[in-house]
Amino acid sequence: MTRYVGKRCLQALLTLIIVSLVVFALMKLYPGDPGAILLGRHATPAKVRRLDLMLGVQLSWPQQYLSWLRLLFAGGLSSAFSVLPTTLLLLALGGGIGLALAVGLALLQSRFPGSPLDRITSFTALLFYTFPSFWLAALLFLWFGFDLGWVPIVPPGYLGNRDFADWLLSLAIPVLTVALTTVAGWSVHVRAALEESLMSDYVRTARAKGVSERRLLRRHVLRNAMLPLLAILGISFPVLLSNLIVVEAEVGMQGIGGALFGALYMRAYGSVLNLVMVIGLVTVVLNLIADVLSAVADPRIRFG
Amino acid sequence: MLVMARSSQEPPHSRTRPAVGRPWRRLLRHRLFWTGCLVLLLLVAFSFVGPMVWRRTALYNVAKMLTPPGPGYPLGADALGRDNLWELMLGGQLPIVTGFATATVATALGVGAGLLAALHHRLEGPLMRMVDVVLSIPQIIPIIIVQSLFGDNVYTLMGIVALTLWPATTRLVWARVILIREMPYIEAARAEGLSNGQVLARHILPNSFDTITACFATQFGSSVLFIAIATALGVGLGPPWNWATMIATSLGYMSFNDWWLVIPPGLLFAALIMSVYLLTEAVRMAWNPRLQSGLYTP
Numbered sequence: 001m002t003r004y005v006g007k008r009c010l011q012a013l014l015t016l017i018i019v020s021l022v023v024f025a026l027m028k029l030y031p032g033d034p035g036a037i038l039l040g041r042h043a044t045p046a047k048v049r050r051l052d053l054m055l056g057v058q059l060s061w062p063q064q065y066l067s068w069l070r071l072l073f074a075g076g077l078s079s080a081f082s083v084l085p086t087t088l089l090l091l092a093l094g095g096g097i098g099l100a101l102a103v104g105l106a107l108l109q110s111r112f113p114g115s116p117l118d119r120i121t122s123f124t125a126l127l128f129y130t131f132p133s134f135w136l137a138a139l140l141f142l143w144f145g146f147d148l149g150w151v152p153i154v155p156p157g158y159l160g161n162r163d164f165a166d167w168l169l170s171l172a173i174p175v176l177t178v179a180l181t182t183v184a185g186w187s188v189h190v191r192a193a194l195e196e197s198l199m200s201d202y203v204r205t206a207r208a209k210g211v212s213e214r215r216l217l218r219r220h221v222l223r224n225a226m227l228p229l230l231a232i233l234g235i236s237f238p239v240l241l242s243n244l245i246v247v248e249a250e251v252g253m254q255g256i257g258g259a260l261f262g263a264l265y266m267r268a269y270g271s272v273l274n275l276v277m278v279i280g281l282v283t284v285v286l287n288l289i290a291d292v293l294s295a296v297a298d299p300r301i302r303f304g
Numbered sequence: 305m306l307v308m309a310r311s312s313q314e315p316p317h318s319r320t321r322p323a324v325g326r327p328w329r330r331l332l333r334h335r336l337f338w339t340g341c342l343v344l345l346l347l348v349a350f351s352f353v354g355p356m357v358w359r360r361t362a363l364y365n366v367a368k369m370l371t372p373p374g375p376g377y378p379l380g381a382d383a384l385g386r387d388n389l390w391e392l393m394l395g396g397q398l399p400i401v402t403g404f405a406t407a408t409v410a411t412a413l414g415v416g417a418g419l420l421a422a423l424h425h426r427l428e429g430p431l432m433r434m435v436d437v438v439l440s441i442p443q444i445i446p447i448i449i450v451q452s453l454f455g456d457n458v459y460t461l462m463g464i465v466a467l468t469l470w471p472a473t474t475r476l477v478w479a480r481v482i483l484i485r486e487m488p489y490i491e492a493a494r495a496e497g498l499s500n501g502q503v504l505a506r507h508i509l510p511n512s513f514d515t516i517t518a519c520f521a522t523q524f525g526s527s528v529l530f531i532a533i534a535t536a537l538g539v540g541l542g543p544p545w546n547w548a549t550m551i552a553t554s555l556g557y558m559s560f561n562d563w564w565l566v567i568p569p570g571l572l573f574a575a576l577i578m579s580v581y582l583l584t585e586a587v588r589m590a591w592n593p594r595l596q597s598g599l600y601t602p
Contacts, residue, residue: 011436014433015436015437015440018437019437019440022437026449026450026453029454030453030454127574127578129525130525130573130574130577130578131570131573131574132529132532132533132548132551132570132573132574133533134532134533134551135551135569135570135573136570138551138555139566139570142566235439235472237442238439238440238441238442238443239442242442242443242444242445242533245442245444246444246533246536246537260445261537264448264452269453272449276441276445276449279441279442279445280440280445283440283441283442284440
C-alpha cells in the first residue's frame with residue numbers, strides 16, 4: 001500500500017515538474033522583454049530592468065528556470081493560494097451535488113428501466129450535459145439574480161456588506177451549473193456499473209440467501225459500483241475545473257477563475273503563470289487523492 | 305434453424321464475417337439515427353443555406369434596437385438593430401465547422417496515440433506519461449494562455465483545443481486495445497501470417513470501432529464547448545459571427561427581458577452537440593447490437 005502511494009506521489013511530482021517546464025517554455029517563447037511582460041501595465045523602464053536582472057536574463061535557460069521556481073516559492077504561489085479556498089469549496093459542493101444526483105438518477109433508472117420516467121430523465125440529463133456551462137450559468141444568473149432577486153448579483157463583500165447568508169446564496173449558481181452539466185456524464189457510468197453489479201454472482205447468491213433488496217443495494221451493489229466512479233471522478237476533474245473557473249468568473253466570485261481572468265485582462269502575466277501553476281497543482285493533487293482512494297477501496301489496484 | 309451460442313472468444317467483426325451488410329441496415333432503421341441526422345442537417349442548412357434565403361443586412365438600425373420578436377423580426381433584433389435570426393444563422397457556421405475539424409483532428413491524434421501505446425511496448429510508457437501530464441491540467445488553461453499570448457486566429461485555436469483534447473481519447477482507446485490484443489483471434493491471425501498492418505485493419509480497428517465512435521462524440525462536444533468558452537472570453541474565434549460571441553454580448557444587457565438574445569444560441573449549441581451525440585450512439589448500437597451503454601439508451 002505504501003509502495004503504491006509512494007509511486008503515485010512520485011508520478012505526481014514528475015507531472016508537476018513537466019507542467020512547470022512547459023509553462024516556463026511558453027513564457028520564454030513569448031517574444032519580448034520578460035520583465036516588461038510580467039509587469040504588464042505596471043511596467044516602467046526601471047522596474048523592467050530590475051525585474052529582468054532579478055529573473056536573470058543574463059543567465060542560461062536552466063538557471064533562469066531555477067530562479068523562476070525560486071520566485072514561485074518565495075511569493076508567487078502563496079499569493080495565488082489566497083484565492084483558492086472559494087474555488088475548492090465550489091468544486092466540492094458542485095461535484096458532491098452532481099455525484100449525488102448522478103447516483104440517485106442511476107438508481108432510479110435501474111429500478112424502472114425503459115419506463116417514461118427513465119426516458120424523460122435521461123433526456124433531460126443529456127440536455128443539460130449539452131448546454132454550454134457559461135450559457136447555463138448566465139441564464140440562471142439572469143433569472144434568479146436579476147429577475148427574481150433571490151441570488152446576489154454583486155460579489156459578496158464588494159459593497160462592504162459581509163453577509164453570510166448573501167455569500168452562501170452566491171455560491172448557488174456556480175454549484176448548480178456545475179452539478180447540472182456533469183450529471184449525465186457520471187450517471188451513465190454509475191448506471192453501467194450498477195447493472196454490471198446487479199448481474200454478478202455475488203448478488204445472485206445474496207438474493208438466494210434471502211437478503212432484502214434494500215440491504216443488498218446498500219451493502220453490496222452500491223459499494224462495488226462506486227469503484228469505477230472514483231476513476232471517472234479523477235478523470236473529470238480537469239473538465240470540472242475548467243467549467244467551474246469560467247462560471248465562477250462569470251458570476252463574479254473571487255476564486256481562481258476571477259483572479260485568472262482579471263490577471264489576463266490586466267496583462268499581468270506573472271500572476272497568470274502563478275495561478276496556472278496553482279491550478280496545475282490542485283488538479284494533480286486531486287488526481288492523486290482520487291487514485292489513492294481507489295487503491296484503498298479496491299485491493300486489486302494495489303496489488304494488480 | 306440451428307441457433308449457435310456465441311462464444312465470447314469469437315471476434316464480433318472480422319473479414320471472414322463481413323460486417324458490411326447488416327450494420328448499415330440496422331442503422332437505417334434506428335430511430336436515433338434519423339433524429340440525429342435530421343437535427344444535424346437542419347442545423348447545417350440553417351447556418352449555411354439560411355443566410356442565402358433570409359437575406360438581411362449587417363447595417364445598424366438603431367431605431368430598431370432590442371426589438372422583441374414580432375413582425376419583420378421573427379427572433380427580434382440585437383442592440384444594433386440587426387435581425388437576430390439572421391445573426392443566429394450566420395453564427396452557426398464557425399462553431400459547426402471548427403467543431404467538426406477540431407474533433408476529427410483530436411480523435412485521429414488520440415486514436416493514433418492510443419494504438420501506438422497499446423501495441424508498441426517501448427512507446428507505451430512515454431506516451432501514457434504524456435497523456436497523464438496533459439490530462440492533469442484543466443483544458444481551458446492552455447487554451448486561454450496560448451490564445452492570448454501567441455495566436456489570435458481560428459487555426460491556432462483549433463490547434464490548441466485539439467492538442468488539449470486528444471489524451472482523453474488515447475486513454476480510452478489504449479484501455480480497449482490492450483484487451484483486444486490479448487484475444488485468441490489476434491494470436492490466430494498472426495499465426496496465419498498476417499502482417500501487423502493487416503491485423504490492425506482487419507481485427508483491431510473493427511473491434512475498437514465502438515470506443516472510437518464514442519470518443520468522437522465526446523470530442524465533438526468538448527471541442528464545441530471549449531471553442532465556445534474561449535470565444536466568449538474573447539480569445540477565440542474572431543469578428544465573424546458565432547453563437548458564443550452572441551451569448552457573451554447578450555450578457556452585457558443584463559436582463560432577462562432580452563431573452564431572445566440569450567436563449568437561442570445556447571439551445572442551438574445544445575442541438576448541435578446532441579444531434580452528433582445521437583448519431584454516434586445510433587452508429588455504435590447498429591455496429592454492435594449487444595451494446596447497452598450510452599447517455600440515452602431508451
